[in-house]
Amino acid sequence: MPAISNVMPDFSLMQLDSGRYQLLAPLGSGAFGVVYRARERIPHAPHFVSRAIKLVPRAHPNSSRGYRQQREATLHRMVSGHPNVISLLRVIRDEHFIYYVMDYCPGGDLFRAIRKKHAFARNDALVKQVFLQILDGVESLHAKGVFHRDLKPENILVSEDCTRAWIGDFGLATQQKQSTAFNTGSRYFMSPECIDCDDVLYPYNTWRSDMWALGMILLNLVTGRHPWHKALLKDPDFRAYFENSEQLRTIFPISTGLNDLLHGVLTMVPDDCISLDEFRKGIRDMDTFWMSEQEIEASGEIVQYVWNSYQPAKGVQLPRQIQTSTADSDESEGDVLASETSSESSNSLTDDSDDSDERVEQGVPTRTLAEAEEGRLREPETPAPPNSPEHPSDPETETKTAVASTPLSRTLSSAEFPIRGRGHVRRKPAPHYSATDDSEWPVTPPMRPQELPEVAIAAPLEDEVLQVERAAVARVTEPEKKGPSIQAKVTNFLRGLVPGRL
Numbered sequence: 042m043p044a045i046s047n048v049m050p051d052f053s054l055m056q057l058d059s060g061r062y063q064l065l066a067p068l069g070s071g072a073f074g075v076v077y078r079a080r081e082r083i084p085h086a087p088h089f090v091s092r093a094i095k096l097v098p099r100a101h102p103n104s105s106r107g108y109r110q111q112r113e114a115t116l117h118r119m120v121s122g123h124p125n126v127i128s129l130l131r132v133i134r135d136e137h138f139i140y141y142v143m144d145y146c147p148g149g150d151l152f153r154a155i156r157k158k159h160a161f162a163r164n165d166a167l168v169k170q171v172f173l174q175i176l177d178g179v180e181s182l183h184a185k186g187v188f189h190r191d192l193k194p195e196n197i198l199v200s201e202d203c204t205r206a207w208i209g210d211f212g213l214a215t216q217q218k219q220s221t222a223f224n225t226g227s228r229y230f231m232s233p234e235c236i237d238c239d240d241v242l243y244p245y246n247t248w249r250s251d252m253w254a255l256g257m258i259l260l261n262l263v264t265g266r267h268p269w270h271k272a273l274l275k276d277p278d279f280r281a282y283f284e285n286s287e288q289l290r291t292i293f294p295i296s297t298g299l300n301d302l303l304h305g306v307l308t309m310v311p312d313d314c315i316s317l318d319e320f321r322k323g324i325r326d327m328d329t330f331w332m333s334e335q336e337i338e339a340s341g342e343i344v345q346y347v348w349n350s351y352q353p354a355k356g357v358q359l360p361r362q363i364q365t366s367t368a369d370s371d372e373s374e375g376d377v378l379a380s381e382t383s384s385e386s387s388n389s390l391t392d393d394s395d396d397s398d399e400r401v402e403q404g405v406p407t408r409t410l411a412e413a414e415e416g417r418l419r420e421p422e423t424p425a426p427p428n429s430p431e432h433p434s435d436p437e438t439e440t441k442t443a444v445a446s447t448p449l450s451r452t453l454s455s456a457e458f459p460i461r462g463r464g465h466v467r468r469k470p471a472p473h474y475s476a477t478d479d480s481e482w483p484v485t486p487p488m489r490p491q492e493l494p495e496v497a498i499a500a501p502l503e504d505e506v507l508q509v510e511r512a513a514v515a516r517v518t519e520p521e522k523k524g525p526s527i528q529a530k531v532t533n534f535l536r537g538l539v540p541g542r543l
Contacts, residue, residue, distance in 0.1 A: 049075055051067070052064050052075075052077065053067070057094075057140060062092065062133075062140075062142065064078075065077065066078050073212065074095050074097040075095070076093055076095045076096075077093070077094050077096065078091065079091070079093065079145075080092065092143065092144070093146070094140050094142050094143070095140070096138050097139045097141070098137065099138055099139050109212060110139060112215075113141075113211050114132045114139075114141065116187050116214045117214070118132075119185055119187060120187050123181040125177050125205075125206060125207055126208050127144050127198060127207045128144050129143055130142045130144070143209070148198065148201040149198070150196070151194035151195075151198070151262075152194035152195045155194055155261055159352060167203065168259075168330055169325070169327070171199070171203065171205075172258075173321065173325070175197060175206050175208065175258065176317060176321050178206070180317055187215075188218070188248060188250070188251055189251055189254075190213045190214060190215060190226050190250055191210065191230075192230060192258060195227075196209055215247060217247060218247055218248065219245070219246060219247070220244055220245060220247050221241045221245075223236070223237070224236060229267050230254040231250070232245065232253035232254075232311070233272040233273060234249075234311065236273055237273065245311075246311050252306055256303055256307045259299075260293070260295075260303060263295055264294070264347060264351060265350075266293070268282065269282065272307075283309060286300075290344075292343050292344065293344065294332045294336075294337050294340065294344050294347055295330060296327075296331055298328060298329075298330075299331075302320070302324075302327070332344070332348075
């Protein structure tokens with residue numbers, strides 16, 4: 042999804058709230074907003090305080106995007122105050138924009154620390170320290186009934202020395218424990234039951250969705266790579282992981298203990314996932330996250346390449362097996378950790394999140410977040426065309442949409458996911474008609490062909506009905522009886538006035 046900074050003006054040096062805040066320079070941008078480094082003037086203090094202010098175009102309160110903006114501010118303010126969660130300090134609104142005033146983290150995001158700095162490579166103590174902080178932050182969210190649904194390195198901020206971590210970006214957070222807003226989040230970090238599905242009879246567990254993302258983040262910290270493109274059995278790398286418990290150790294130099302712990306989190310059946318306390322205990326008890334040197338020497342070229350490339354050293358030669366398949370691709374095994382957005386300069390706040398009401402992916406019609414969770418809004422009967430203003434043409438996704446433009450009769454996730462019964466037939470909901478979220482036009486139901494009317498033959502009238510009809514006609518046509526004329530009435534009146542006359 043293109044960054045909104047391409048269409049928004051530059052707000053550098055602009056002041057807010059009567060000069061209390063001043064925007065200095067953009068830090069990064071995503072699909073729906075731009076984040077600026079700013080400073081706050083503290084009353085009766087000689088110094089300024091650094092802040093981060095997120096600018097989002099203000100949407101209509103009754104629209105789907107307006108609902109998300111209100112929900113983000115409410116939930117973010119609810120979870121603020123924990124030492125491992127970015128605090129939302131204020132929300133400022135004007136006629137056109139909403140400004141979220143937050144704490145400023147000069148170290149950037151976790152993605153940059155992994156990809157650019159290789160800060161966690163071969164450092165067991167630092168991986169433990171930072172990941173345990175992430176677990177503490179997620180635990181505080183869940184304790185308050187908030188589920189993030191978009192946990193990924195881009196949404197976790199770190200200090201300059203990469204020893205502290207904070208969770209941010211609550212644009213997709215929810216309080217619903219079960220959700221049918223499928224395809225919500227980022228593709229590399231979605232659980233299997235959340236991807237490419239529209240079966241409202243089988244909602245996914247939002248707690249489990251966060252746990253799955255945590256397992257993927259841990260693997261990113263240790264290897265700097267993604268193990269698969271999507272957690273679906275049609276993905277060959279994920280299928281290999283599902284069928285072979287040692288698959289990760291054939292492509293990544295991870296220890297046996299880490300492999301077992303990941304298999305306890307990245308499970309196909311949600312109920313088999315370990316608890317967050319068990320996850321924390323497994324991290325604390327981990328001796329090392331990586332293979333020993335002897336194990337690496339006995340491993341294949343791919344494992345050795347990943348081991349040698351994920352370190353401060355440069356000039357690593359690609360092995361022959363992956364020179365053509367993984368060097369320039371981000372969808373193969375041993376995939377280099379790459380942001381799913383276009384610009385490299387804005388990767389600290391990039392956003393590949395799929396809000397489930399912004400696009401239709403892989404031919405599966407998705408539902409608005411508000412309808413799927415709160416029942417407030419309804420989706421249109423048919424999705425907008427790919428090149429319409431609501432779905433602008435995207436060269437990266439245009440080919441996928443063209444290939445899979447026919448809606449699926451049975452979703453991929455329903456067919457592949459083990460807990461979904463094979464004999465189950467999904468009930469088709471009754472059709473409803475509604476305007477689009479931001480439309481002001483009246484609702485117009487689709488035209489349907491009219492059926493020809495049946496020819497009706499009148500039955501003969503009964504005798505009783507005929508008798509009543511004749512009596513009514515006779516009363517109408519009967520001549521009225523004439524009374525005395527006006528002259529006769531006057532004569533009779535005058536005669537009454539003369540006494541003695543008859």
